[in-house]
Amino acid sequence: MQAYNKGFAYVYNWRWAGFARQVAPLLLDFYASTPIGQTNKSVLDLCCGTGHLAVHFLEKGYRVVGLDLSEHMLRYAQENARQYVDSGQARFVQGDASDFTLDERFGLVVSTYDSLNHLESEQALRRCFECVYAVSDGYFIFDLNTRFGLRRWNNIFIDDSDDDAFVITRGVYDGQSDKAWMKISGFLRLPDGLYERFDETPFNTVFEMEKVKEALLDVGWKNPYFARIQDLKTPLDDPEREGRVFIVASK
Ligand SMILES: C[S@@+](CC[C@H](N)C(=O)[O-])C[C@H]1O[C@@H](n2cnc3c(N)ncnc32)[C@H](O)[C@@H]1O
Incomplete structure (x- = not known):
């Protein structure tokens, strides 16, 4: 889930x-x-x-x-x-x-x-x-x-295009097993100007x-x-x- x-x-x-x-x-x-x-x-x-x-x-x-x-x-x-x-x-x-x-x-x-x-x-x-x-x-x-599509997940993408968030996306799929993983983490700027870390690691079956x-x-x-x-x-x-x-x- x-x-x-x-x-x-x-x-x-x-x-x-x-x-x-x-x-x-x-x-x-x-x-x-x-x-x-x-x-x-x-x-x-x-x-x-x-x-x-x-x-x-x-x-x-x-x-x-x-x-x-x-x-x-x-x-x-x-x-x-x-x-x-x-x-x-x-x-x-x-x-x-x-x-x-x-x-x-x-x-x-x-x-x-x-x-x-x-x-x-x-x-x-x-x-x-x-x-x-x-x-x-x-x-x-x-x-x-x-x-075939999930094989393309094997990469790292960094989005630092503006100051409100810094997002790193790392996809992992070995091409064989029945799950591919995407680790998404980064920092979000809060209204007070401080940054808060977030992490999410959804999988695809x-x-x-x-x-x-x-x-x-x-x-x-x-x-x-x-x-x-x-x-x-x-x-x-x-x-x-x-x-x-x-x-x-x-x-
Ligand atoms: C990649 S997002 C897609 C959201 C939206 N359909 C779109 O096109 O932007 C996947 C969504 O599936 C939800 N989700 C994942 N597993 C679920 C489940 N078992 N039942 C209902 N929602 C689920 C997540 O919370 C998330 O909102």
């Missing part, structure tokens, strides 16, 4: 929202072009993090529920979507993506930025597929880093794409396929050759 901690949630909200902002319009366009997407405007953002993807759907009139394990990420999501939370168009709940129930159903369930690689095993991923199936009326779209597809089919999902975010309608022949793939399944 990997609920992001307070310091990392701050950095994430500040620096790492770009991916969600980039993929949200593409996911929305795809969903809006499907038959169910014409009428059903309800979305579950699974592992919603700081809520940036949710905000895009909210701005376009969708109702959104965001679920995340981390109270700190959820606090930013609530702040970022404040007006929609206040009006009742959005709701954020704390929960585990592989063990949750909700009292409503959704036309679209999305999960982005390798969130489901954070689940510890194939069993946990399968349980997640079951939980989503129980609350879905339509599509389930999520992304995963592949083994490596899932074999064929097994992911089998698990989806076993649970009852129809027509699962792998695609690139730029073209969610076109299935890929060899997802393991991609660094990150989007998986599209329907009920």
Whole structure:
């Protein structure tokens, strides 16, 4: 279980929202072009993090529920979507993506930025597929880093681009085992000018794409396929050759 901690949630909200902002319009366009997407405007953002993807759907009139394990990420999501939370168009709940129930159903369930690689095993991923199936009326779209993609984690990146934070990211993956690790640490400047240290070491579980597809089919999902975010309608022949793939399944 990997609920992001307070310091990392701050950095994430500040620096790492770009991916969600980039993929949200593409996911929305795809969903809006499907038959169910014409009428059903309800979305579950699974592992919603700081809520940036949710905000895009909210701005376009969708109702959104965001679920995340981390109270700190959820606090930013609530702040970022404040007006929609206040009006009742959005709701954020704390929960585990592989063990949750909700009292409503959704036309679209999305999960982005390798969130489901954070689940510890194939069993946990399968349980997640079951939980989503129980609350879905339509599509389930999520992304995963592949083994090929995680091999690229082996590097060190230092972000000292301004005085408010100093962030060091170290990725470790041997290319063989079923976990890749990313150690993220650094210092954040507080309002009083002093710096506070933060550390977070999330892992990604490596899932074999064929097994992911089998698990989806076993649970009852129809027509699962792998695609690139730029073209969610076109299935890929060899997802393991991609660094990150989007998986599209329907009920
Ligand atoms: C890389 S962030 C992605 C956040 C957001 N989806 C985005 O695109 O920016 C991964 C998120 O997954 C959450 N998370 C990790 N394990 C989880 C679990 N088992 N259940 C729910 N959320 C989880 C973390 O707290 C974090 O907010």
